[in-house]
Amino acid sequence: MSRSKTPPPNPASGLRKGLTSYGDNEFSLFLRKAFIKGAGYTDTALDRPVIGIADTGSAYNPCHGNMPMLLEALKRGIMLAGGLPMEFPTISVHESFAFPTSMYLRNLMSMDTEEMIRAQPMDAVVLVGGCDKTVPAQLMAAASAGIPAIELITGSMLTGSHRGDRVGACTDCRRYWARYRAAEIDAQEIVDVNDQLVASVGTCSVMGTASTMACVAEALGMTVPGGATPPAVTADRMRIAEQTGAQAVWLARQQLTVDRILTPDAFHNALRVLLAIGGSTNGIVHLAAIAGRLGLDLDLDALDRMGRETPVLLDLKPSGQHYMEDFHKAGGMACLLRELAPLLRLDALTVTGRTLGEEIAAAAPAHRQDVVKPRTDPIYPQGAIAVLRGNLAPGGAIIKQSAADAGLMEHEGRAVVFEDAADLAARIDRDDLDVEPDDMLVLKNIGPKGAPGMPEAGYIPIPRKLAQRGVKDMVRISDGRMSGTAFGTIVLHVTPESAIGGPLALVENGDRIRLSVARRELDLLVPQAELERRRQQHPCVAPTAERGYKKLFLDSVTQADRGVDFDFLRAAHTRGSIPD
Known part of the structure; x- marks a missing residue:
């Protein structure tokens, strides 16, 4: 597939990789072969390139409900290309079934996947994922493990x-x-x-986090061309799986490691795509985490500058009207990338061994469709996401401007404060809640440490008494996240978070807050002296835990601008910033 020469054979390949330490390598290999032959393998099979398959099937994960058929097609592709498929289970995280939140478990899944890749002999790995946190966890793991890797997306549900x-x-x-x-x-x-909202297995059918990360994975060059959009239960998705298997064998033979794919140019392209598809705000956190594994920092200010020149081109909910199956029928990512090409780094290498530009040129010709808009007639003139700064968010905050109410993007209002998610649940629908439509709802302590795990509680519901008066949107501010499927004038990822003493912790009922998306500002209109008085009166005590994963999480998790990853999992040395 690639014009590059095939590298010389690697003596530490196949079953010879990562031999268990008994002090005698030949015995280690002998023992390993003896046990695997117990499953019926022959020496001929065991001499092939070994392709690991991270199997994330789970009864608790309907987004991965097509896993049996997907794995069958994937293994067929591997064997047809001369490889030996070896599937192994990892943690599987579903958005709606993970307590306290899927983000709390993303790093654990990443660690599980990385260590299983390192622990077991494989020449390349296929990462099979789809639900919101699974693809980022797998890409984080691949970036750290460093072997040839390719992502296979499970695909979206039908409408x-x-x-x-x-x-x-x-x-x-x-x-x-x-x-x-x-x-x-x-x-x-x-x-x-x-009964009708989820018509089949698969990931959300709109441009939520799962669809966003599928598109981002293809933009990064980590899937076969066209790998992002086929719905889960279609023949197209099965064919993508077979192609992915064959490509994994090629990657193993070429020894094309993931660091040659996940370059600064690849992240530049991923961020362009994130902005142009009206992608989930969660995509920023996940890309920051993946990049951090490679020693790259996400520059929020540079991202905002990029957003000012990158229009939203994809007419999908929640920024538009269509669904993922419509995007697929319109030509999928090739259609979008072709339109976006002048803004992309086309020399970025992909898992096919060809550049992104070469893949765009080789894609099927464009045809009439109304899902991907031309750059001359976008859905929204700027990128979906804007970065805010100010005394309320010195480390930055974000807003999905393409899904917000234009009339609220320049707004000053009175703060109605909820101390945490429990306080919100207890008071949001009370008849005696002192709230008016022009107020700003503020929710504290739902950041990385505060919740813990930064839940998607940033999509604060409209108070019931206002909803029944016809109020559809209000400015809402928090240090948490919201689902990529959500919409509204919602400020998220306020950094530093309130649980570690960020300015958000100092907001009180009745304070005035000013939001200006045009000026990229978020300010608490309270004198600095008063804020210092409040800080002294109510000193911050960061949350802690005594044992287990929660202790590891609270002791090690970073803030949103650093990807909410564990500090010890980031690369030891910084190589630069993205976008550059």
């Missing part, structure tokens, strides 16, 4: 139909639930639509 309306998870989940809270629909209808 359903409710009373004549097309629906899909999970933007429509939030839309219908908001209507139910506002008493616009009754209890029977919310039960009825619940």
Whole structure:
């Protein structure tokens, strides 16, 4: 596939890699072969390149519900190309089934995957994932493990139909639930639509975090061309799986390691795509974590400058109207990348051994469609995400401007403060809550350490009494995250977080806050002397734990701008910043 020469054979390949230490390497290999032959393997099979397969199938993860068929096609591709597939299980994290939050477990999944790659003999690894945190965890692991690797996306679900309306998870989940809270629909209808929102296994059918990371993985060059968009239950997805298997064998033979793919140019392209697809705000955190494993820091200010010149081109919910299956039928990522090409680093290498530019040129020709817009007629004139600074967020905060209310992007209002998620749940729907439509809802202590795990509670619900008056959006501010399927004028990832003494911790009910997306400002309009008085009166005590993973998490997790990764998992030396 590549014009590069095949490297010389590696003596430490296949079953010879990473021999268990018994003080006698030949005995270690002898013992390993004896045990694997117990499963019926022959010497001929064992002499092939070994391709590990990270299997994330789980009854708790319907986003990966197509795993059996996907693995069958993947293994077929590996064997047809002359490799030996060896699947192994890893942690599987589903967004809706992970307590306290999937983000809390992302780093654990990353560590599990990295250590299993290192511990077991394989010449290359196929990482099979799809749900929100699984793809970033796997890419983080691959970046650290350093062997040839390729990502296989599980694919999106199909859309359903409710009373004549097309629906899909999970933007429509939030839309219908908001209507139910506002008493616009009754209890029977919310039960009825619940049966239709998820029409098949697979990831969310809108541009949520799962779809965002699928597109980002292809933009990084970590999937085969066209790997991001085929729905989970289609023949196209199975063919992608077979192609991925064959490509994994090629990667093993070429010894094309992941560091040659995940370069600063690749991250530049991924960030361009994130902005152009109206991608999830979570994508910024995940890209910062993946880059950090390679010694690259995410420059939020440079990202914001990039956003000012990168329009939103993809008409998908929540920024637009369509769904992932429409994007696939429109030509998928090739269609988007072709339109975005003048802004991309086209010399970036991909897992095919060809450059991104070569892959775009080799893609099927464009055809008439209405999902990917031309740069001359975008969905939104700037990138989906803007970076805010100010005395309330000295380390930065973000807002998904493409999914916000234009009338609230320049706004000053009174703070209505909730101390944590429990306080929010207890008071948000009380009739005596002192709140008006022009107020700003502020939620503290849902950052990386505060929750812990930075849950998607940043999508603060509109107070019920306002929702029933027809209020659809308000400015909402927190140090947490929100789902990529969510929408509204919502400020997220306020850094540093309140739990470690960030300025957000000092906000009190009635304080005035000013938001200006045009000026990229978020300011608490309280005199500095008063803030210092509050800080002295209520000194910060960061959360701690006595044992287990929670202790590891709280002792080691970084802030949002550093990817919410563990500090000891980042590369030891910084090689530069992205975007550059």
